[in-house]
Amino acid sequence: MSFLSKLVTLFGLVLLTHAGYSAHEHTVLFNNTRLALPHDIIVETLVAVVIVSIGLVLGADKLKPISWRDWAGQIERDGGARNPYLGLEERYGFWDIRAQVEPVLAMALRLCSRVSGIVVEHALTISQAKRKEFGDWMRGQDLPAKQ
Amino acid sequence: MGAPVDVREINGSDLISALHLAQQAPAILGPNPTKATTSTTGTAEEYSQLEQLFLACLRTGDDQSAQACLDRLSHRFGPANERVMGLCGLYQEATAKDRAALEKCLEEYEKILSESPVNVPIMKRRVALLRSLDRPTDAIAALIQLLDALPTDAEAWCELADLYQSQGLGSQAIFSLEEALLIAPNAWNIHARLGELLYVSSSAPDSDASRLGSKSVQHFCRSIELCDDYLRGFYGLILATSRMLENGHADERPSDPTVAPKKTLDQLKGFGLQRLREIVESRSVDDQHWASSRSELIAAKELLNRFTSS
Amino acid sequence: MAVQGVEQTILRDPALFYWILFPISVVMILTGILRHYATVLMNTPPKSPSTLAESRERHALLRGVNLRNHAAAVLDQESFEARRNYMVAGFRSGAFLKDPNNRGQPPANPMTDPQGMEAMMGMLKGNMMMMIPQTLIMSWINAFFSGFVILKLPFPLTIRFKSMLQSGVMTRDLDVKWVSSLSWYFLNLMGLQSVFGFILGSDNAASQMAQQMGMANPAAMMNPMQPGQDPDKLFTSEAENLEVMEHFCILDGVEERVLRNFAQIN
Numbered sequence: 001m002s003f004l005s006k007l008v009t010l011f012g013l014v015l016l017t018h019a020g021y022s023a024h025e026h027t028v029l030f031n032n033t034r035l036a037l038p039h040d041i042i043v044e045t046l047v048a049v050v051i052v053s054i055g056l057v058l059g060a061d062k063l064k065p066i067s068w069r070d071w072a073g074q075i076e077r078d079g080g081a082r083n084p085y086l087g088l089e090e091r092y093g094f095w096d097i098r099a100q101v102e103p104v105l106a107m108a109l110r111l112c113s114r115v116s117g118i119v120v121e122h123a124l125t126i127s128q129a130k131r132k133e134f135g136d137w138m139r140g141q142d143l144p145a146k147q
Numbered sequence: 148m149g150a151p152v153d154v155r156e157i158n159g160s161d162l163i164s165a166l167h168l169a170q171q172a173p174a175i176l177g178p179n180p181t182k183a184t185t186s187t188t189g190t191a192e193e194y195s196q197l198e199q200l201f202l203a204c205l206r207t208g209d210d211q212s213a214q215a216c217l218d219r220l221s222h223r224f225g226p227a228n229e230r231v232m233g234l235c236g237l238y239q240e241a242t243a244k245d246r247a248a249l250e251k252c253l254e255e256y257e258k259i260l261s262e263s264p265v266n267v268p269i270m271k272r273r274v275a276l277l278r279s280l281d282r283p284t285d286a287i288a289a290l291i292q293l294l295d296a297l298p299t300d301a302e303a304w305c306e307l308a309d310l311y312q313s314q315g316l317g318s319q320a321i322f323s324l325e326e327a328l329l330i331a332p333n334a335w336n337i338h339a340r341l342g343e344l345l346y347v348s349s350s351a352p353d354s355d356a357s358r359l360g361s362k363s364v365q366h367f368c369r370s371i372e373l374c375d376d377y378l379r380g381f382y383g384l385i386l387a388t389s390r391m392l393e394n395g396h397a398d399e400r401p402s403d404p405t406v407a408p409k410k411t412l413d414q415l416k417g418f419g420l421q422r423l424r425e426i427v428e429s430r431s432v433d434d435q436h437w438a439s440s441r442s443e444l445i446a447a448k449e450l451l452n453r454f455t456s457s
Numbered sequence: 458m459a460v461q462g463v464e465q466t467i468l469r470d471p472a473l474f475y476w477i478l479f480p481i482s483v484v485m486i487l488t489g490i491l492r493h494y495a496t497v498l499m500n501t502p503p504k505s506p507s508t509l510a511e512s513r514e515r516h517a518l519l520r521g522v523n524l525r526n527h528a529a530a531v532l533d534q535e536s537f538e539a540r541r542n543y544m545v546a547g548f549r550s551g552a553f554l555k556d557p558n559n560r561g562q563p564p565a566n567p568m569t570d571p572q573g574m575e576a577m578m579g580m581l582k583g584n585m586m587m588m589i590p591q592t593l594i595m596s597w598i599n600a601f602f603s604g605f606v607i608l609k610l611p612f613p614l615t616i617r618f619k620s621m622l623q624s625g626v627m628t629r630d631l632d633v634k635w636v637s638s639l640s641w642y643f644l645n646l647m648g649l650q651s652v653f654g655f656i657l658g659s660d661n662a663a664s665q666m667a668q669q670m671g672m673a674n675p676a677a678m679m680n681p682m683q684p685g686q687d688p689d690k691l692f693t694s695e696a697e698n699l700e701v702m703e704h705f706c707i708l709d710g711v712e713e714r715v716l717r718n719f720a721q722i723n
Contacts, residue, residue, distance in 0.1 A: 068333065068373060069372065069373060069374060069375050070375055072335055072373055072374035072375065072377075073374055073375025073376045073377070074375075075374075076374055076375070076376050076377055076378070077376055083336065085331060085334035085335070085336055085337060086336070087302060088301055088302055088305045088327065088331065088334060088336070088337055089305070089336055089337075089340070091302050091305060091306050091309075092202065093233070093267075093268060093271035093272075093275075093302055093303075093306075094271050094274060094275040094278075094302070094303075094306045095202070095237065095275060096275050096278060096279040097205055097206070097237055097240050097241040098240065098241065098243075098279060099279065263507070264507070264508055264509050265505060265506050265507065265508065265509060265511075265512050292509070295509070295513060296509035296510070296512040296513045296516075297512055297513075297516055298513070298516050298517065298519075298520045299516045299519050299520055299523065322536075325531055325532060325536060328527075328530075328531040329523050329524055329527045329528065329531055329532070330523055330527075332527040332530035332531055333530075362533065362708075364712065365708040365711050365712065366708070368708075368711040368712050368714075368715045369530075369707075369708060369711055371715055371719070372711065372714070372715055372718075372719075407712040407713070411712050411713060411716065412712070414716050414720070415712055415715070415716060418715075418716060418719070418720040
């Protein structure tokens with residue numbers, strides 16, 4: 001919600017409260033004479049409602065796509081990470097964890113060799129000891145930032 | 148939970164984001180990761196994030212943080228919870244030193260299953276382990292047993308399709324993917340995957356190439372219809388239509404009304420090329436953002452070059 | 458009857474508001490919350506199937522329904538026919554049943570069947586959770602607060618609402634706008650649902666339970682069948698549904714559709 005819309009909504013709410021208070025006072029004062037509610041109170045209420053609505057609409061979130069195709073296209077343009085059917089291709093339940101590790105290690109080593117210029121290709125032969133070593137290193141050091 | 152780190156948008160296949168997520172593990176788990184927190188509160192969403200973190204840590208070899216995640220999960224849900232048992236098995240597989248240790252994991256799974264036969268996560272782990280131990284026929288048999296008891300699990304059907312395909316059984320793989328699609332009929336990526344499978348099996352020598360090819364075109368079209376800007380769908384559409392056109396399976400007036408005439412296929416190919424070009428142009432501008440699908444983009448560019456040069 | 462056109466005025470003591478209207482509302486909200494937590498405590502999670510055959514029996518029906526609903530989006534005529542024949546034959550022959558030999562026999566007596574017994578206990582507990590607090594509060598209100606007129610509605614109503622709004626006040630001439638304390642209790646009982654939704658979160662039945670379930674594979678826990686229902690009957694009716702179904706495929710002509718809808722910009 002932007003500042004402007006907040007301001008407009010607040011102003012409308014103040015008006016609405018004022019109108020309500022006026023109506024209450026009016027009925028207390030003229031309880032026995034049964035005078036109709038003055039027009040200015042009615043007009044104030046209506047204007048206040050309109051202003052509050054405008055404020056809320058101004059502050060609403062961006063509209064989301066309605067059609068499936070647009071929504072799915074949005075997801076794909078964002079890189080596909082939010083695809084609800086991604087699990088059917090990733091299949092976490094059937095993960096072969098031992099086959100998953102090596103590409104990640106290779107990628108990490110490539111990333112840091114790009115930065116520091118060290119040739120680490122021989123390190124790609126991975127044993128369990130290496131795996132542990134790498135895990136310790138992962139927690140200690142920073143990879144180049146994504147940006 | 149510790150620092151407010153955004154771990155929601157994690158693409159599982161994306162290696163870079165998995166690395167980044169795993170690096171944040173100490174921050175998320177807090178200063179004392181080995182000691183499980185005593186609180187049992189927390190929303191379901193937080194725990195699913197913890198699960199993601201666990202997987203990412205295992206992938207990057209950070210076994211300590213993974214152990215901490217696992218401790219928290221089993222502290223909250225109890226070690227007898229089926230899903231926690233599955234994750235536990237995954238951890239043991241990842242840290243197993245040699246083949247003998249893996250065989251021991253397998254024995255453990257079988258022991259658990261003999262006590263409670265419908266433990267789905269453990270059943271899935273067993274299939275995955277069998278596959279990883281190079282016993283695909285056993286894996287297929289175990290998976291069929293699972294699917295017989297639980298025929299509404301789309302993930303398992305997809306895995307079965309993958310297994311069949313790795314064994315070269317195209318038509319069985321197609322059947323399995325169709326079953327998965329019956330459960331999730333709007334999954335555009337599975338439609339594209341089915342299209343790819345059909346495309347591959349239409350190239351087999353003793354197959355009904357024209358029928359399989361036209362079905363493959365249909366599924367790619369459906370995937371495009373379900374998802375705007377779907378690179379994989381357009382890529383497959385171009386390949387499938389051009390093979391149909393080259394091999395002379397396209398008629399001006401096909402006898403089968405479900406098969407599209409040649410003119411339509413031509414138009415589809417042109418449409419696919421045009422859209423693919425647009426997609427490639429719009430994505431290669433912002434290279435870093437598309438890091439996860441860079442290989443797809445490169446393949447798409449190569450395809451475009453091939454068609455523009457010829 | 459009240460004289461038309463002349464408004465009845467009743468001077469109400471403000472104490473009526475503080476000592477009747479307000480306490481009744483508060484008590485109703487609090488009992489509602491209490492009941493919610495009591496339900497959560499006493500609720501037992503649905504039992505997951507213990508054998509593979511039982512799981513198959515539960516999911517076979519869903520598979521049939523899925524085929525019926527989604528076949529148009531995926532299958533062509535040939536593979537649909539094959540699947541339909543397989544499902545119908547399976548449903549008819551009882552191949553999906555947990556215990557095909559027991560087919561045709563009357564369902565076990567729920568009193569002797571332990572599973573049926575459990576389900577009945579669950580239902581009984583749920584009913585008790587509703588009944589007991591209601592009876593208590595109703596008698597409490599009747600004993601202390603009956604016979605008061607406590608508020609006036611700001612809009613006119615027809616005479617039919619009199620029995621609803623003025624129970625406990627036997628005045629024939631009283632305008633329908635006036636509400637008695639007992640009626641206020643009833644209005645609260647019926648109308649506080651949305652308030653509970655606001656206080657306890659949207660799915661206020663059991664949010665805690667949902668979380669537990671989330672961790673424990675919801676698909677396997679799901680049980681489409683009510684206790685005491687005969688799965689064989691459900692299967693036969695599903696087989697009939699499948700048999701009369703007319704298949705069409707949205708993949709027919711999808712090529713032209715895509716071209717027409719999305720390729721106009723050429």
